Amino acid sequence: MTAPAATSVATTAALPLPYRVVSRRVDTYDTVTVELARDSGPLPPFAAGQFAMLTAYGIGEVPISLSGGGASGDRLVHTIRAVGAVTRALTGTAPGGTVGVRGPYGTGWNLRDATGADVVIVAGGIGLAPLRPVVLAALADRARYGRVSVLVGVRTPADLLYGAELRSWADAGIDVEVTVDRPDGDWSGHVGVVTSLLARAAFDPARTVAFICGPEVMMRFTAQGLLTRGVPADRIRVSLERTMRCGAGWCGHCQLGPLLLCRDGPVVDWAGAEPLLSVREL
Ligand SMILES: Cc1cc2nc3c(=O)[nH]c(=O)nc-3n(C[C@H](O)[C@H](O)[C@H](O)COP(=O)(O)OP(=O)(O)OC[C@H]3O[C@@H](n4cnc5c(N)ncnc54)[C@H](O)[C@@H]3O)c2cc1C
Numbered sequence: 228m229t230a231p232a233a234t235s236v237a238t239t240a241a242l243p244l245p246y247r248v249v250s251r252r253v254d255t256y257d258t259v260t261v262e263l264a265r266d267s268g269p270l271p272p273f274a275a276g277q278f279a280m281l282t283a284y285g286i287g288e289v290p291i292s293l294s295g296g297g298a299s300g301d302r303l304v305h306t307i308r309a310v311g312a313v314t315r316a317l318t319g320t321a322p323g324g325t326v327g328v329r330g331p332y333g334t335g336w337n338l339r340d341a342t343g344a345d346v347v348i349v350a351g352g353i354g355l356a357p358l359r360p361v362v363l364a365a366l367a368d369r370a371r372y373g374r375v376s377v378l379v380g381v382r383t384p385a386d387l388l389y390g391a392e393l394r395s396w397a398d399a400g401i402d403v404e405v406t407v408d409r410p411d412g413d414w415s416g417h418v419g420v421v422t423s424l425l426a427r428a429a430f431d432p433a434r435t436v437a438f439i440c441g442p443e444v445m446m447r448f449t450a451q452g453l454l455t456r457g458v459p460a461d462r463i464r465v466s467l468e469r470t471m472r473c474g475a476g477w478c479g480h481c482q483l484g485p486l487l488l489c490r491d492g493p494v495v496d497w498a499g500a501e502p503l504l505s506v507r508e509l
């Protein structure tokens with residue numbers, strides 16, 4: 228199995244710890260970014276690509292990736308799309324309110340072997356949130372990587388996350404391309420699926436590491452596009468979503484073939500993921 232090695236970060240808590248919402252930013256009509264802080268005690272170190280189990284007290288608990296913060300900061304940043312009861316409660320919690328946090332869990336994006344390589348980051352919709360720490364890491368240590376491309380696909384312009392930030396990434400020397408499925412009257416940019424951006428992205432396939440997050444069908448076509456251009460399957464990483472309960476490898480809810488995705492994922496190399504995703508009845 229070619230899943231990237233889990234980070235060496237220890238799992239810190241089996242029970243949720245209370246965190247305070249210190250800021251809440253409305254990103255789109257259904258998506259909110261929150262910053263969370265502990266009132267006492269250190270923050271657990273998170274790696275890009277890992278997730279936390281977030282509790283809306285009295286309602287439930289869901290896995291949500293880290294979209295910022297982490298080891299060097301004093302806050303956890305999560306970008307959450309409201310799709311059901313728990314995510315609606317989390318996104319609706321006002322600053323000063325409390326949510327539960329346990330984790331970190333799962334594998335990270337494993338940026339180590341991207342040193343000296345071109346980096347291609349492909350996001351679909353909310354998938355840009357778990358990839359944001361990869362971009363921030365590349366910006367913080369720009370000389371460590373070759374060309375860095377961020378390719379973003381969203382359904383409509385209203386679904387685009389981090390608009391101002393995307394412009395600042397471009398100003399800092401990252402190739403940022405955005406495409407929408409359905410333009411509105413004000414949209415003058417690219418129209419089409421995110422894979423259509425691959426052809427115009429500049430990278431050397433043999434020395435590229437690619438990170439993909441979005442709906443599974445989007446990740447499948449993106450990985451195929453990258454393979455066609457010559458990026459090796461073990462240098463293409465995807466983040467897989469399955470229903471999670473414990474988040475820590477105990478309950479089996481997140482099983483995909485031989486993998487428990489909360490423990491062996493969510494980030495998995497395409498070389499390992501592709502055969503599992505093509506078997507529908509697993
Ligand atoms: C490892 C991992 C990381 C994740 N990271 C993030 C993240 O950073 N930000 C984020 O917003 N979400 C993320 N998710 C998805 C998030 O966990 C789910 O959206 C959440 O569990 C939904 O719970 P709910 O109780 O609010 O909705 P539910 O009541 O479970 O679902 C309500 C409805 O929404 C549908 N639904 C559920 N999840 C999704 C989804 N992701 N997209 C579209 N429809 C959905 C359901 O099928 C159902 O119809 C992640 C999931 C995993 C496994």
Ligand code: FES
Binds near residue numbers: 475476487
């Ligand atoms: S969610 Fe329980 S084993 Fe993965």
